[in-house]
Amino acid sequence: MNEFLAKYAFLIVPIIKVAILVFAVLTIDAYLTWLERKVIAHIQARWGPHRVGPHGLLQPLADGIKFILKEDPMPSGVDKIGYFLAPFLTLTLAITSLSVIPFGPDIKPFGYVTNFGIADVNISLLVLFAITALGVYGVALAGWASNNKYSLLGGLRSSAQMISYELALTLSVVGVLLIAGDFSLKHIVEHQDNGSLGLLGWNLFGFSKDGAGCTQIIGFVCFFIAAIAETNRVPFDLPEAESELVAGFHTEYASMKFAMFFIGEYTSMIAVSCLATILFFGGWLSPFPASWTLTHFIPSIILIPFGLWVIFDGIRYETIFGRILLPGVGAVMTAMGVAFFLFPGVTEVIQGPFWFFAKVFAFLFFYIWMRGTLPRFRYDQLMDFGWKILLPVSIANVVLTSAFLLWRMH
């Protein structure tokens, strides 16, 4: 049995990892919609979902059931291949893009060393861009195949927008590539590890381990703006502008097919946040210098009080179900916090993933925050901004970074 496991570990481990990742991503997507509705509601002084389960926590589940049970009508005159292919393409590509992301340093479950992520490819960044490049077809095809003028306009807008912003997206990353000298996301993170300076080593500030590097703040700003445009989110959500195009490219989609576009969009938001974290914010590295070992207890310091507060809040909740569920969730959180505190081995392992997911969460929150705050661009403003500001600035960033690196070499 053990020999069999050792022989086929290269096959079994990735399959387990894929299963875990897909399950985790779909759950996170579901609760991201909950978070988005809650946060936007509070920005607009409303309550948000509050009926299904305590604090609306079961709302994603209800939404899921609704999506599955709803009728799925197909409009007449659609192009069948394109109409069915589009949602599958969007969702598959979005989830595939997460496969090359390293979520933490290498781990050793049961003595088998493996990377914390699905695949450790030496061109992972290029693979990500290749997947993003193909992602346009989902939206464009959906718009064209639906046999609807609003859908077609949405599809056209999105193709034009994605072509325009993909250039800036790719060029804004070149600075990071020049500094790291590698396409591997894992090596890019490791290159930002400056033990004694903590967060100053990140590409955003640029004091990486081989002496003073070059700050990539310009690159980051360009990257994040272009990435928001690539994921079709506010303020760049012209492909699905409700007030002009009904719902844009997915007007004619209902039920699970609509849900696939929806999940695809949220998954690409997660992928982009992961990429921003890795390229500019040091991935799984802690923002504190390595010698500050007390900071290893930060996960516990956050989890224990939050868990206690959830218990305290849950006991006084209006419904009986809430009075059972919320203290239960709070107890699990507190127990996890205590476990992170008591077992040194667990504390070590949890550091990388904790910082990685904390940064990704911050980006996701920023996405939602912007949706609650900013109005949509006009189409000509979008094109002007992409071609006349974002693209020249990212090219300037490439030139400046290479000039700096050349000057430092001599």
Added chain:
Amino acid sequence: MTAPVIIFFVLAALAVLAAVSLILQQHPIHSALSLIVVMVSLAGLYLLMGAEFVAAVQIIVYGGAVMVLFVFVIMLLNAGLEERTNFSKLATFGGIPLALALGGIIAAAIAKSSGHLPPPAASGAMSSTKQLSMLLFSEFVYPFELTSFLILVAILGAIVLAQREN
């Protein structure tokens, strides 16, 4: 049959089938989609030969950028079904013999080769990306720069042609 050989035949069959479908499809968008499948399976073949960088760039540039423009233009023109015409005389008497001759030459070339696939380039100390850029910027720098110049001229030409109508 080892795994790489099986993958090679799957990808090659996919590429050929998609290429045939590209010609036979009635609608331009379906043809464009078939062409995307050809490009992506070619990228898979490059990957099989150990050229990861070329494979990724094949998908980014051809599968992504170029084909998106194709699809975009077809959608913008709202092109309908293709009209079939009969074979022209030139195709019957010139095209078919030439196609057969080309097929014969390729078949002969394959038959003459040793029958063994060359081993993929070992990705050892230097990654293939670095090797490629070294070659591109030292040995082949003039052809490389000339090609870029040619592309620039083509872009300018397109702009001039588009501007002339106003």
